Amino acid sequence: MNLRTLCVLPLLALALPACSTHPSRAEPAMSRPDFLVSDVRVTEHRDQDDLLSAGLGLGGLAGAPSPFADPLHPTPAELRRRAIQTNWKGIADLGPLGGYGTVYGAVPSVPGREFQAFARVPGASQPHRVLLQVPDAFDAQHRCLVVAPSSGSRGVYGAISLAGAWGLPKGCAVAYTDKGTGAGYFDYADDSGVQLDGTRARRGEAMLEFEPPPATADAGVAIKQMHSGDNPEADWGRDVIQAAQFGLAMLDRAFPAQAPFTAQNTKIIATGLSNGGGAVLQAAGLDDQGLFAGVVALEPNVLVPGLGRPMIDYATEAAIWLPCALATPRFAAAPFARAPDGSLPPAYAGRCAALHAQGRLAGATTAAQAEAAYQRLRAHGWTDEALATAASTTAFDLWRVIAAGYASSYLRRGATDMPCGFRYLTVDHANQPAPADPATRAAWWADGVGIPPGNGIALGGGMDHGDDPALAGLDCLRQLWTGDSVDARALHASVAATASKLPRADLPLWVLHGAGDGLLPTAFTSEPYVAWLRDNERTPIYWRVPHAQHFDAFLAVPAFGAVHVPLMPYGYVALDRMWAHLFQAAAWPASQPVPAPHPRGPGALDASMLDLR
Known part of the structure; x- marks a missing residue:
């Protein structure tokens, strides 16, 4: 098997004798965060499998969906591989004209281990996922932990093309969280949801990512973000902080001889895009303990009290x-x-x-x-x-x-009482109401983007x-x-609870946003946030990148890509410069010149078009 499950680590012990031939060690003090509500699943990813692309490489990520040997019963390894592929293709421009892997970015093979669990913030009824990727080539001399919440409503791998692609090859560990979103869809037709390993189980058979209150079999599909009753967006910052704490604790487990890993001896960089960008800015405003060494937010969905628009x-x-x-x-x-x-x-x-x-x-x-x-x-x-x-x-x-x-x-509604008569229902290939196709349902965790329609689910x-x-x-x-x-x-009260608080004055913070973002316009999000920071004597760097927009993945459509440039390379540059500041003593500038790119045009992307120096 390419994916080898080492063991499921109980919360009360470092390892079970049956899981390892090595003597068990006492757990370091920080290795069992009290917010975990499941065991920790630990898996190895080497040989024809890896952390960054699950063995697919750049060509495989851009290709046809990774197959399942048995579509009705995909294995955890197959689901993971396809989830990684889905999240790469949904965020990055992997098209032949886009320049990924030639002009910017790369997808090297990065062997290592994954640690994954369910966590819960105080007061929440449903858990969120936390996952740490630890490369075998972790740089012990530059102890680095990148923390990345998912973009949009995606699942736990939703930031892999940003945080994983940048951090793993540098020897950083990368901690992810789905921040209470994701494709852990619950189907009332067979009363089933998603387990920690991505496979499906019925209510009562296992702990599920999302288990809503019982309802009749015709109640449709329940979506965690939309139907948990928790207003999860208000807790995105806390989710990010828990992911950082989980990452430190799992590094203790991964490298017990180097433990403890703390914010004092490990640089923690928080980064995310879209809703993930908003989540790291929420977390920055809650970080009164100095957990984060730096923050890089791309196209953030951020709300400032009294400024901008939600x-x-x-x-x-x-x-x-x-x-x-x-x-x-x-x-x-x-x-x-x-x-x-x-x-x-x-x-x-x-x-x-x-x-x-x-x-x-x-x-x-x-x-x-x-x-x-x-x-x-x-x-x-x-x-x-x-x-x-x-x-x-x-x-x-x-x-x-x-x-x-x-x-x-925001109204904390369930699947059967969504506002204005809306509901999520399963449909057939002709988009007509019908029970979910069993193979489609089995693949939901890997294929879903967290908010239907799609994958056999419609908004009715x-x-x-x-x-x-x-x-x-x-x-x-x-x-x-x-x-x-x-x-x-x-x-209104739920929306107000999602507003960001002021980060500490000495936090290096970089916000990047495409000037042409039509989903989260800069005038309503980044601009009022940055102005608010500056009015309060913070010194963020802000790049409003001309000709960039919200969906790099849409640039694979030639007519769309011709009039835009990708935003991802600017995020990588910002992270590079954050690294230089944190590890190479480069001064943190009060500002940096905003690049002046020009649209890609009908041909392939060229480095000169990006104006990155």
């Missing part, structure tokens, strides 16, 4: 108004803003007409209505660059998906029978932010 606000606004605004001629050339034949998608004109019929939009023609919608969004802080890139988010219906899921999370409800059937559900979601109902007040 995602549920601008997502519900965009969901309603952006389809109409994209009908203006100024967006005719924007990727995804038009149908493949260059025509205006009928739904965009239909949204203009529906808003006009309700008296919410002036103008006698589609063109006039679209201009009015555009001016409304501009008045609310949207830039042309963000709006153009947000055409992709609109084309993929992500605004509705995000708003419905996050509203449910929130529709009426009008000419624009989605508008009623979107208006209902919008009222949860703009209204004053009991639910609206509860949602």
